[in-house]
Amino acid sequence: MFNYFHYRGVCSLDLGVLVSDAEPWTTKVTPETVTIPGRGDALLGYEYSNSDAVYDIIIRKTGRDTLTDAVERVRRWLLPDVDYSPLRDSYNPGYYRRAYLPGGLTVTRDGLHEAVATVTFSTMPFKYADGGDTAIQARNGLKLYNRETYEAAPLLKITGTGAADIFIGSHALHIKEIGGLVYIDTEDENAFDDTKGRNSDITRVVDWPRLSPGETVVQYDGAGITGVEITPRWRSL
Structure with a gap:
């Protein structure tokens, strides 16, 4: 079974993109303390902030396309943006995160038939269960x-x-x-x-x-x- 991610309504496998490795979805948690005048202690709270979801991918040429064509097609799909969209992957079935791409596609190596690249998303703190968006x-x-x-x-x-x-x-x-x-x-x-x-x-x-x-x-x-x-x-x- 090939690993994949799904973003902007497109599954990476449909573009010949396989995920070779991924960093686990994590949430950045920062403790916060609030001091109240007149009290000797402080209230403890937590702040959740965006974190990165990183995918190492392999781009393979399909059909009569050249590898350059395949990479360019993926690059257009993963242009940087500032709007959040659902991000799903095969590592976290049944859940999605709200994510955007601050930097687009970074190709680290290419050859005759496949290229290696990294995609880094910025994701909101929570992961949401499929079905929870149904009224x-x-x-x-x-x-x-x-x-x-x-x-x-x-x-x-x-x-x-x-x-x-x-x-x-x-x-x-x-x-x-x-x-x-x-x-x-x-x-x-x-x-x-x-x-x-x-x-x-x-x-x-x-x-x-x-x-x-x-x-x-x-x-x-x-x-x-x-x-x-x-x-x-x-x-x-």
Whole structure:
């Protein structure tokens, strides 16, 4: 079996690109301490930052193409960019990371029939489970089960009119006015509809809602609610 990666909707194998080696997906974790005046201790927290996903690849010419043609085709596919796209590979089945290419393709050696190159992606800290991007119609009292070892930050879609209260486990959100449609992105900590920001319509109690490992109950209260959708976005480090 050949190893591969999948990026921008293209599988490397389809372009004659094999992965010979890869650095494991890792997450950079930096401890942070916050000193509170009047206390003799400090609160400990953690900051997660982007890390590199590095692939050593072999580019092989296919059909009547020359090796130069094959390398150029791969180079065009892997031009540097600043937009994040899903990155999957054969080493981590069932998961993807959000990544971009800061430097493009670096060819280190070429011969008559194949070239050796390195591709380095910059990836967001979390890896996301396939299937976690599917929206779930949430009835009142829905029980969601997080099989990952890290909390998920869901996307909520609320439709209807008037005020509403949304309860995700022990976390609560109050919506002053649904106004037809409002999205609440708990990962970006942002609320919006199809045309504008809606943060001023949202009041949260303490933290933004999270789906902790294990079971979480979803409840809501509001006479004008016509629908609640949750995209869980299961994730892990």
